[in-house]
Amino acid sequence: xxxxxxxxxxxxxxxxxxxxxxxxxxFENKRNYILSEVKEKIDIxxxxxxxxxxxxxxxxxxxxxxxxxxxxxxxxxxxTAKAGKNxxxxxxxxxxxxxxxxxxxID
Ligand SMILES: [Zn+2]
Numbered sequence: 001x002x003x004x005x006x007x008x009x010x011x012x013x014x015x016x017x018x019x020x021x022x023x024x025x026x027f028e029n030k031r032n033y034i035l036s037e038v039k040e041k042i043d044i045x046x047x048x049x050x051x052x053x054x055x056x057x058x059x060x061x062x063x064x065x066x067x068x069x070x071x072x073x074x075x076x077x078x079x080t081a082k083a084g085k086n087x088x089x090x091x092x093x094x095x096x097x098x099x100x101x102x103x104x105x106i107d
Pocket of ligand 1: 040042069070071072073094095101102
């Protein structure tokens with residue numbers, strides 16, 4: 001795709017998302033994502049908004065690489081189990097949770 005075509009497409013996508021009121025986060029297409037970069041982008045969207053995402057504690061170092069959900073292909077987020085035998089333990093859950101129940105344990 002030529003550069004001009006790409007820019008045109010990006011503008012179209014921006015406008016389309018703006019029209020329907022969905023916040024759009026752009027991520028570089030790469031195998032792994034830097035947690036701090038992803039968090040920064042998501043934080044901007046959810047400033048002042050009470051969501052389950054704001055409850056999630058991010059305790060890993062800034063350069064920790066976060067996994068991608070094998071089902072959705074999107075970055076996963078750190079969650080902490082609130083009940084059950086794993087209560088208090090952190091794990092990765094899909095950003096689509098509760099729609100997608102993929103989790104990755106952190107040992
Ligand atoms: Zn998923």
